[in-house]
Amino acid sequence: MSSPPETLSRHSAFHFPIPLRIFAMRRAIYPGSFDPVTNGHLDVIERARKLFDEVVVAVAHNDEKQPLFSLEQRLDLLRETAGRIENVRIAKFSGLLVEFARAQNAGAVIRGLRAVSDFEFEFQMALMNRNLNAAVETIFLMPKEEYTYLSSRIVKEIARLGGNVSSFVPGCVAKALTGKFRQ
Numbered sequence: 316m317s318s319p320p321e322t323l324s325r326h327s328a329f330h331f332p333i334p335l336r337i338f339a340m341r342r343a344i345y346p347g348s349f350d351p352v353t354n355g356h357l358d359v360i361e362r363a364r365k366l367f368d369e370v371v372v373a374v375a376h377n378d379e380k381q382p383l384f385s386l387e388q389r390l391d392l393l394r395e396t397a398g399r400i401e402n403v404r405i406a407k408f409s410g411l412l413v414e415f416a417r418a419q420n421a422g423a424v425i426r427g428l429r430a431v432s433d434f435e436f437e438f439q440m441a442l443m444n445r446n447l448n449a450a451v452e453t454i455f456l457m458p459k460e461e462y463t464y465l466s467s468r469i470v471k472e473i474a475r476l477g478g479n480v481s482s483f484v485p486g487c488v489a490k491a492l493t494g495k496f497r498q
């Protein structure tokens with residue numbers, strides 16, 4: 316006969332069974348380059364944090380990409396914009412995402428899905444990550460419609476060409492972009 320599920324009922328203070336798993340923290344990783352963080356990223360963070368006990372916004376340290384902002388600058392901009400949001404933590408990672416998720420005891424990876432053009436890459440990444448670690452589920456969240464055309468890449472291009480990015484990124488990011496392209 317199989318053993319009964321673990322419950323708190325065996326503890327004297329409780330007289331009814333409560334599955335122990337309700338106390339397990341549901342943690343998700345929201346990984347990305349965040350070069351730099353945009354209002355679209357912040358929208359996804361807001362949505363994710365309502366679904367999970369903790370969301371770890373994880374900035375990738377990726378030698379192959381040539382980011383505009385250094386890892387520390389990207390982390391600082393995230394700390395300034397999302398660092399004080401309840402149940403959101405800012406972190407950095409290198410190496411495989413699924414290994415970072417495992418080390419953080421996270422069961423989910425969050426990715427923002429804006430348009431069909433995102434789908435192919437995201438689909439490939441989600442299935443590869445599942446192949447590497449089936450315990451980590453990828454969850455796609457759609458940002459507000461007004462952010463569907465927004466990306467870090469396009470924001471950098473507008474800023475580089477002297478355009479106004481203040482409605483696409485938080486104030487500190489707009490300032491940092493102006494500073495980069497003034498140099």
Ligand code: PNS
Binds near residue numbers: 347
């Ligand atoms: O914001 P981005 O650039 O689209 O984020 C991509 C990122 C950093 C999430 C992705 O490149 C990644 O997970 N890198 C870590 C290395 C890894 O695990 N690669 C295998 C993914 S299939």
